[in-house]
Structure formats: C-alpha cells, structure tokens
Amino acid sequence: MSKRKFINDPSTIADEFLEGFGLALSDYVEIHGHSVIYRGLLDEPPRITTMYIGGAGHEPGSLAFVGKGYENLRVVGDIFAAPSPQTVLEGIHLINRGKGIFFYCGNHEGDVMAAKMAVKMARREGIEIELFIMKDDCGIYSRDEIDQRRHLCCGSMLGKMLGAAAERGYTLDQMRALAEKFTENVASLSVANRGATHPVTDQLITDIPEGKMIIGMGHHGEGPKNLMDMETSEKTVELMAGKIYDDIGLQSGDEVLVTINGSGATTYMELMIIFKDTVRFLEKRGVSVCGNLVGSFTTTQEQAGFVMSMVRVDDEMKILFRDPCRTPFVTK
Amino acid sequence: MNVQNLAIRFSKAAAVLAAKEQYLSSVDAETGDGDHGVTIAKIANAIMTACEQCNPNAAIGQLFDACYVEIMKVNGGSAGPLWAEMFSGMSEAAGDASELDGALLRRLYRGAVDGLNEISNAKPGEKTMKDALLPAAEAAERCEGSCGEIARAAAEAAERGAEKTRDMVAKFGRARYLKEDSIGHLDPGAVSVSIMLRALAD
Numbered sequence: 001m002s003k004r005k006f007i008n009d010p011s012t013i014a015d016e017f018l019e020g021f022g023l024a025l026s027d028y029v030e031i032h033g034h035s036v037i038y039r040g041l042l043d044e045p046p047r048i049t050t051m052y053i054g055g056a057g058h059e060p061g062s063l064a065f066v067g068k069g070y071e072n073l074r075v076v077g078d079i080f081a082a083p084s085p086q087t088v089l090e091g092i093h094l095i096n097r098g099k100g101i102f103f104y105c106g107n108h109e110g111d112v113m114a115a116k117m118a119v120k121m122a123r124r125e126g127i128e129i130e131l132f133i134m135k136d137d138c139g140i141y142s143r144d145e146i147d148q149r150r151h152l153c154c155g156s157m158l159g160k161m162l163g164a165a166a167e168r169g170y171t172l173d174q175m176r177a178l179a180e181k182f183t184e185n186v187a188s189l190s191v192a193n194r195g196a197t198h199p200v201t202d203q204l205i206t207d208i209p210e211g212k213m214i215i216g217m218g219h220h221g222e223g224p225k226n227l228m229d230m231e232t233s234e235k236t237v238e239l240m241a242g243k244i245y246d247d248i249g250l251q252s253g254d255e256v257l258v259t260i261n262g263s264g265a266t267t268y269m270e271l272m273i274i275f276k277d278t279v280r281f282l283e284k285r286g287v288s289v290c291g292n293l294v295g296s297f298t299t300t301q302e303q304a305g306f307v308m309s310m311v312r313v314d315d316e317m318k319i320l321f322r323d324p325c326r327t328p329f330v331t332k
Numbered sequence: 333m334n335v336q337n338l339a340i341r342f343s344k345a346a347a348v349l350a351a352k353e354q355y356l357s358s359v360d361a362e363t364g365d366g367d368h369g370v371t372i373a374k375i376a377n378a379i380m381t382a383c384e385q386c387n388p389n390a391a392i393g394q395l396f397d398a399c400y401v402e403i404m405k406v407n408g409g410s411a412g413p414l415w416a417e418m419f420s421g422m423s424e425a426a427g428d429a430s431e432l433d434g435a436l437l438r439r440l441y442r443g444a445v446d447g448l449n450e451i452s453n454a455k456p457g458e459k460t461m462k463d464a465l466l467p468a469a470e471a472a473e474r475c476e477g478s479c480g481e482i483a484r485a486a487a488e489a490a491e492r493g494a495e496k497t498r499d500m501v502a503k504f505g506r507a508r509y510l511k512e513d514s515i516g517h518l519d520p521g522a523v524s525v526s527i528m529l530r531a532l533a534d
Contacts, residue, residue, distance in 0.1 A: 014407075055409070080367060081370075081407050081408055081409040082407070084404055084405050084406050084412055085404055085412075085413060085416075086405050087407060109410040109505060110412075113410050113412075113414070113451055117451070148508070198365060198367060200367060201367055203361065203366055205366060216509075218509055220365035220506060222365060222507070222510075225510070
C-alpha cells in the first residue's frame with residue numbers, strides 16, 4: 001500500500017483517475033478508455049478538430065482545457081508514460097469528422113514516437129492529420145538547438161489559439177503556420193524546490209534539500225541537478241524571466257501572454273506573488289502582459305516549484321487567445 | 333527449432349526480464365524518473381501473452397508479428413514503440429520460415445536493428461539500446477557456430493555494449509537533459525536489451 005498517496009492499485013491509477021474526472025466533469029467531457037473528449041464535439045458542424053497526448057501523473061494536465069473552443073481530445077497514457085500508438089489511434093478515430101485533425105504534441109520521446117506511429121496508421125486509413133511538435137524549454141538548449149528542446153508548458157496557450165483557429169475555419173496549413181509563429185516567440189523555464197514521489201514505485205524521484213532549488217528541472221524530475229540556494233520570488237522571477245526575455249528577444253513595446261504553472265505543491269498564494277513579480281519585471285522593461293494562465297495545471301505530483309512560460313503575441317494571436325471557450329478550468 | 337519451442341523460449345526469457353523490474357527501475361532512477369522497470373515488465377507481459385497465444389502452425393514471422401501487436405498496446409513511453417519495432421523487424425527478417433536455424437538466427441538480430449532504425453535515428457555511442465543491440469547483431473553475424481553459440485555470442489556482446497554506455501553522454505531520453513552528468517550511469521534501455529538477449533541464450 002502506498003505510504004504517501006490515497007490510491008488503490010498502483011497499476012490502475014490512470015484508469016481510476018479518468019473515471020473520477022469523467023464523473024466530476026461530465027458537463028464538459030466524455031471519457032472513452034483513455035481518450036477524453038469535449039462533450040459537445042459531435043453536435044457541432046464538422047470541422048478540423050484538435051488533439052494532444054501525454055502521460056498520466058500530471059493531473060489535471062491539459063485535461064483542464066478539454067472543451068469548447070479549446071482542446072477537443074486528450075489521450076492519456078500511464079503514469080509518466082506516453083499512451084500506446086494503438087490508444088492514440090483510437091482517440092483519433094473518435095474526433096475524426098472528415099475535415100482534418102491538428103495534433104500538437106510535446107517534444108518528449110515517448111509522446112513523439114507514439115504520435116508518429118499513430119499518425120502513420122491514421123494516414124494509411126485516409127485521415128488527414130497534421131502533427132506539430134512543441135519545443136519551448138529554454139533551460140538547457142539554445143534556440144539554435146531548438147529540436148533538442150523539450151516541451152515544458154506552453155500547450156495551454158497554443159492549444160487555446162489552435163482551438164479558436166479550428167472554430168474559425170482555419171485550414172491545417174494555416175494552423176501549422178500559427179504553431180510555427182508561436183514556437184518562434186515562446187520560451188519556458190522551470191524551477192523546483194522540492195521533489196515528487198512516483199505514484200507507482202512510491203519512491204522519491206529527486207531529493208532537493210530544504211533551502212535549495214533547481215532551475216531547469218523537467219516534468220518527471222529529470223535533470224539537471226545543479227542545486228542553488230532558494231531565493232525570494234522577486235529574485236527567482238528575475239533569474240527566470242530574465243532568461244526567457246533574452247531567449248525570445250523581447251523588446252520594449254512587446255505584448256506577451258504569461259503562464260505561471262504550479263508543479264503541484266506550490267501554493268496558490270505563492271503563484272500569485274510570482275505572477276505579480278513577473279508582471280512588474282516585464283513592465284520595467286516596457287513589455288505588457290495582455291493575457292495569462294495562473295494555476296496548477298500541469299503538475300508533477302507533489303513537486304514544489306513552477307514553470308514560467310511566455311509568448312510574444314501579435315493581433316492574430318491575441319484575438320485567438322481571447323475567443324470564447326468553455327472548459328473545466330477556463331471559461332471566457 | 334520450431335515455432336512452438338521458439339515461443340516457449342521467448343516466453344521464458346520475457347519472464348526473466350519481467351523479474352528484473354526493480355533493478356531496471358533503479359538503473360533508471362539514476363538519470364530518469366525511475367520507472368523503466370515498470371514499462372519493461374508491461375512489455376515482457378505482452379511478449380508472454382503473444383507467445384502463449386501462438387498458433388503451432390504459424391510461421392516464425394507471425395509469432396514475432398503477434399509480439400509486435402501486443403507490445404503496441406502497452407502504454408509504455410518510448411520503450412513500447414521501440415520494442416514493438418524490434419519485433420516488427422524480426423518478423424520481416426523471418427519471412428515465412430517455420431524452422432529456426434543458424435542462418436535465420438543470425439539475420440534476426442539484424443532484423444531487430446532494422447526495425448529500431450524505422451523510428452530511432454540514434455547513432456552508436458549516443459547511449460541508447462542500440463549500443464547493446466548493434467554489437468549483438470555484429471557478433472551474431474560473425475559467429476559461424478550453432479544457434480546456441482550464436483545466441484551466446486550476441487548476448488555477451490550486448491552485455492559488453494550495455495556496460496560501455498556508462499561512459500557515454502546521453503543524446504536521447506530523459507538522461508540527455510543531464511548532458512555530461514549522464515556519464516557514469518548505465519543506459520536502462522541498453523541494460524534491458526542485454527538482459528533479454530542473455531535470457532534467450534541461456
């Protein structure tokens with residue numbers, strides 16, 4: 001029995017979580033196996049639909065945004081493990097309305113492999129499907145090595161734009177161009193000050209001593225492991241926003257969307273202070289924040305820390321971000 | 333060896349692999365999130381399921397294809413698709429053969445490599461399962477002995493290859509975020525491949 005978590009059988013965690021989520025949020029979503037679908041999708045006239053995949057263990061993850069005007073389908077794997085290509089293909093079948101599918105996927109090997117294999121199988125069946133890999137972590141690899149960049153946390157901002165674009169009748173090519181523009185203007189960075197316990201092995205993934213933090217830690221506790229002393233919110237924001245600012249090449253007059261995504265154990269109180277400090281940091285440099293997502297969306301169990309993600313936006317991106325939507329965690 | 337005995341051998345080897353779950357997870361804990369063993373156990377169970385359901389009149393390629401199909405159902409990160417493609421490659425190499433002889437066995441290891449290359453562009457020395465599988469294929473191809481000798485040569489080469497991953501910088505998987513700090517730690521993917529090959533040879 002787990003010593004740290006209220007679970008049942010460790011091998012059915014993802015299934016049981018999905019069952020509970022489906023019961024709690026049946027107004028918004030339907031669960032079919034490991035596919036979570038926007039409930040009203042099949043009532044809308046056929047159009048391009050959007051999807052994302054990922055491992056479980058990061059609840060709510062993008063499930064927070066499955067709904068109208070946002071993500072239409074999320075396929076969930078097992079704990080920190082991508083869904084199988086077969087499972088992904090089943091999800092594709094559920095949202096195929098004959099008008100094409102835009103599939104955005106984080107740059108994690110398991111997810112990318114499953115995505116590529118499922119897309120190959122779908123295309124063989126005649127389904128038109130575009131695959132876009134998100135790369136936004138600026139912690140380890142520079143923009144020149146962008147293909148090495150993993151995905152940290154911009155899917156909720158890009159997903160919103162893509163969901164709105166699909167509803168507005170964008171073509172797959174236009175959505176691809178939007179996603180590419182987004183990638184050129186986004187950067188994310190993480191920090192962790194307490195490690196998480198793996199729900200299945202019940203073992204601590206990373207041990208971060210009290211009073212220390214690691215900038216750049218991944219969503220599954222993976223490297224780097226360079227410890228530094230814990231800082232104030234303002235100083236931490238300065239370090240992180242500073243790096244993102246330089247990476248994107250922000251300038252006075254730019255407008256950005258900001259995501260401050262809590263990793264699970266960091267309090268809402270802290271997240272709001274961090275967000276305030278981020279807004280002030282940018283203001284001092286003439287950059288204004290025109291939209292935001294603050295909360296614990298993509299978590300890593302009880303890891304403490306957060307991911308900061310920023311994207312410079314133009315009018316098109318602003319309009320798409322502000323379009324109406326209805327999801328478990330965001331309604332506009 | 334006919335397909336039934338091959339299925340039994342693969343099933344037993346998979347059981348050996350599944351029993352190493354904790355060890356594999358601990359290897360993974362050094363540079364990743366510590367659950368490679370969990371995934372490998374799922375893959376091993378898929379192999380056992382496919383082997384148990386094997387039709388005695390099937391060709392060898394069909395046995396491997398059945399393993400591919402079962403593994404493709406596993407929610408297993410990147411290991412799932414990689415192992416599935418290894419079996420897909422082996423299935424193609426086997427063609428419609430119904431008896432395993434030395435010539436076919438030699439080709440199977442290369443078939444597994446070809447399968448991997450369909451979805452992985454890792455090069456030797458980048459600290460992946462290829463660093464165990466590629467030496468195994470090369471050793472098998474050089475060995476002119478019996479099936480048993482071929483399998484043992486391949487297993488030895490795989491084990492040596494896996495041990496060498498300790499000194500490599502990871503270019504794939506989560507360990508790659510450690511860059512040079514990944515040196516000194518084994519690649520779990522190479523280790524699990526070498527365990528399977530050794531179990532098949534014994």
